[in-house]
Amino acid sequence: MTGGGKGEVPETAGGPAHHTPVLVFEVLSALQPIDGELYIDCTFGAGGYSRAIVESAKCRLLALDRDPSSIPVAAALAQEFPGRFHFAATPFSAMEDISTDNDFNPVDAVIFDLGVSSMQLDQAERGFSFMRDGPLDMRMSGEGVSAGDVVNGFGEAEIADILFHLGEERRSRAVAKAITARRAEKPFDSTLDLARLIESVMPRRHDDKIHPATRSFQALRLFVNNELGEIAEALCAAERILKPGGRLIVVTFHSLEDRIVKTFLAARSGGKGRGSRHMPDAGDERRPSFALLRRKPVEPGAEEVRANPRARSAKLRAGIRLDAPAWSDDDGLQDLPGLKLINLRR
Numbered sequence: 001m002t003g004g005g006k007g008e009v010p011e012t013a014g015g016p017a018h019h020t021p022v023l024v025f026e027v028l029s030a031l032q033p034i035d036g037e038l039y040i041d042c043t044f045g046a047g048g049y050s051r052a053i054v055e056s057a058k059c060r061l062l063a064l065d066r067d068p069s070s071i072p073v074a075a076a077l078a079q080e081f082p083g084r085f086h087f088a089a090t091p092f093s094a095m096e097d098i099s100t101d102n103d104f105n106p107v108d109a110v111i112f113d114l115g116v117s118s119m120q121l122d123q124a125e126r127g128f129s130f131m132r133d134g135p136l137d138m139r140m141s142g143e144g145v146s147a148g149d150v151v152n153g154f155g156e157a158e159i160a161d162i163l164f165h166l167g168e169e170r171r172s173r174a175v176a177k178a179i180t181a182r183r184a185e186k187p188f189d190s191t192l193d194l195a196r197l198i199e200s201v202m203p204r205r206h207d208d209k210i211h212p213a214t215r216s217f218q219a220l221r222l223f224v225n226n227e228l229g230e231i232a233e234a235l236c237a238a239e240r241i242l243k244p245g246g247r248l249i250v251v252t253f254h255s256l257e258d259r260i261v262k263t264f265l266a267a268r269s270g271g272k273g274r275g276s277r278h279m280p281d282a283g284d285e286r287r288p289s290f291a292l293l294r295r296k297p298v299e300p301g302a303e304e305v306r307a308n309p310r311a312r313s314a315k316l317r318a319g320i321r322l323d324a325p326a327w328s329d330d331d332g333l334q335d336l337p338g339l340k341l342i343n344l345r346r
């Protein structure tokens with residue numbers, strides 16, 4: 001491990017930990033850090049949010065990331081802020097137990113910056129990108145079912161469902177059919193191999209804004225990492241551990257993620273989706289457990305998007321925890337697209 005000095009970029013196993021944090025000033029403005037408070041950064045990545053938070057108040061922060069390549073970066077921050085910065089390499093759905101074990105329950109804020117980091121996307125060997133040749137992996141934690149396991153082993157209808165529900169790929173059936181036909185001759189062994197096959201089903205037109213494999217790769221990544229299920233579980237855990245007055249701050253990067261956060265906060269702040277069809281009588285008895293910080297999401301300004309194109313689809317939503325009891329886990333989220341697919345995971 002190298003680095004650790006203020007402003008230095010620590011090295012990870014895959015190279016320098018470079019990721020430009022998105023909407024960081026807006027996150028700080030929603031958080032309003034206060035000396036002595038306890039915060040959880042659920043998506044440590046290269047530590048951009050964590051650093052900004054611990055530098056802005058004498059607070060204590062527990063950071064989580066399921067990607068072990070964050071460990072050396074976090075170790076450097078722990079040295080720099082002894083006693084104030086702590087890290088656990090774990091999925092954020094485990095937040096409740098981890099926060100209890102580390103004396104961060106109850107907590108004053110829970111912060112998410114969802115999706116993948118630039119380090120993950122840029123390292124070909126992680127297999128996240130159809131622009132770089134690498135193994136069909138895409139696992140943030142390096143554990144569980146890989147993208148290769150899905151395309152080489154799942155049934156045609158299962159693959160089509162994944163591409164349709166998690167990639168919103170309209171030609172999901174044609175792509176799934178081509179995948180299963182091709183793998184019968186030769187299993188897929190790399191990202192470019194799969195990207196080329198998808199391109200052969202949907203040849204790129206000169207006015208296409210995105211590569212034809214974009215939606216399928218997104219779907220595989222979301223599936224392999226159970227990203228939507230993790231978000232739904234973690235939002236409910238955050239609701240249970242936040243103090244009254246505590247802040248829930250979530251930055252999302254695409255519509256499927258944002259819909260979960262929006263539905264969760266809308267229901268729990270007394271708006272749409274308050275009752276669930278699974279608990280039709282519960283709706284009226286529920287007291288709002290959050291107040292929305294703003295009704296509309298905060299989006300990056302033109303200058304941030306120009307400097308960091310990855311920021312263009314970011315949306316920040318935030319709520320303040322009220323003193324009502326936490327709602328039940330399955331209130332209002334289970335019907336959302338993508339969440340039902342969790343059962344396909346083996």
Ligand SMILES: C[S@@+](CC[C@H](N)C(=O)[O-])C[C@H]1O[C@@H](n2cnc3c(N)ncnc32)[C@H](O)[C@@H]1O
Pocket residue numbers: 019020021022042043044045046047048049050064065066067070090091092093113114115116117118140227230231
């Ligand atoms: C967009 S990056 C966060 C960047 C960070 N805010 C920064 O400023 O460097 C998202 C990070 O969240 C992690 N992540 C995504 N889903 C996770 C989950 N379910 N549990 C824990 N970490 C997760 C990824 O491994 C990745 O490092």
